[in-house]
Amino acid sequence: MTVIQWFPGHMAKALRLVKEKLNLVDIVLELVDARLPESSRNPQLEQLLETKPHIMVLTKKDMADPNVTARWLRYYESKGIPAVAVDSQHGQLSAIEKKINVVLKDKLALRESKGIIQQRVKVMCIGIPNVGKSTLLNHLVNKNVAITGNRPGVTKAQQWLKAGKLMSLLDTPGILWPKFEDQEIGKRLALTGAIKDSLYAKDDIALYGLEHFKQTNPKALQEKYKLTDEQMQLSNVDLLLELTKKMGFKEDYDRASERIIFDIRQSKLGRYTLEIPQLGGE
Numbered sequence: 001m002t003v004i005q006w007f008p009g010h011m012a013k014a015l016r017l018v019k020e021k022l023n024l025v026d027i028v029l030e031l032v033d034a035r036l037p038e039s040s041r042n043p044q045l046e047q048l049l050e051t052k053p054h055i056m057v058l059t060k061k062d063m064a065d066p067n068v069t070a071r072w073l074r075y076y077e078s079k080g081i082p083a084v085a086v087d088s089q090h091g092q093l094s095a096i097e098k099k100i101n102v103v104l105k106d107k108l109a110l111r112e113s114k115g116i117i118q119q120r121v122k123v124m125c126i127g128i129p130n131v132g133k134s135t136l137l138n139h140l141v142n143k144n145v146a147i148t149g150n151r152p153g154v155t156k157a158q159q160w161l162k163a164g165k166l167m168s169l170l171d172t173p174g175i176l177w178p179k180f181e182d183q184e185i186g187k188r189l190a191l192t193g194a195i196k197d198s199l200y201a202k203d204d205i206a207l208y209g210l211e212h213f214k215q216t217n218p219k220a221l222q223e224k225y226k227l228t229d230e231q232m233q234l235s236n237v238d239l240l241l242e243l244t245k246k247m248g249f250k251e252d253y254d255r256a257s258e259r260i261i262f263d264i265r266q267s268k269l270g271r272y273t274l275e276i277p278q279l280g281g282e
């Protein structure tokens with residue numbers, strides 16, 4: 001297994017940038033991938049967010065197993081972390097607004113009592129690469145762009161984008177690196193495309209994917225690749241070799257691995273979630 005690495009220098013810089021911007025906002029939307037919510041979190045972010053209200057936004061819910069997503073939402077809520085699942089490609093403004101209204105209830109009531117009802121809630125999105133930050137931002141903003149402080153000679157002010165009636169979104173989402181010292185976490189991130197392809201051995205990740213579907217949804221695997229019951233009994237390595245032949249790649253199991261990874265990422269084997277909440281937390 002190739003060792004998948006993360007880079008402490010990048011991580012430290014990303015955290016510093018996020019920390020700087022944190023002071024500008026009322027609330028943070030922490031985006032994680034609904035197919036691997038814990039593995040796609042940055043563990044250091046939790047500490048950073050201790051003093052800031054935040055909402056966990058599980059993105060790509062359309063690709064994840066809906067039952068497991070419901071369990072994750074219950075899990076986070078039970079830990080006192082407000083959570084909502086979205087398909088970032090389709091906005092979901094009202095679901096997020098509703099959650100913000102609940103989380104910031106006291107603050108908004110106070111503002112209202114002081115007659116400050118025009119003021120928008122300042123929001124920042126944070127998440128690991130590829131989690132869907134730009135997609136969500138674009139849909140929430142819906143071309144309602146407000147650009148300020150962009151004149152030469154003026155210190156470039158932070159730009160805010162209006163989203164719906166409630167939010168002002170920081171124009172640049174915070175990017176954090178996932179932390180994957182754990183090889184299992186690395187494989188999940190690689191399978192879903194959250195980390196660079198060059199960081200892993202394709203066959204390892206394809207084998208991991210095959211094992212996941214064998215365990216959780218063998219029917220989807222069997223149907224997608226038209227496998228016989230006997231072939232379904234093969235070890236993962238033998239199954240990969242069999243699929244390589246079946247796909248017409250002869251001995252080139254790297255190409256077959258690539259195809260399998262692509263199929264899984266494109267949900268061609270159906271919706272899936274790679275991790276379930278740990279017992280006791282629900």
Ligand SMILES: Nc1nc2c(ncn2[C@@H]2O[C@H](COP(=O)(O)OP(=O)(O)OP(=O)(O)O)[C@@H](O)[C@H]2O)c(=O)[nH]1
Nearest residue numbers: 059060061086087088089129130131132133134135
């Ligand atoms: N099906 C589905 N695809 C999504 C969703 N959100 C994002 N995507 C896709 O995921 C990919 C990455 O989305 P981006 O919005 O670029 O992610 P990002 O977090 O801004 O990525 P970086 O710029 O690398 O930090 C794109 O191909 C999106 O179309 C979602 O909720 N559902």
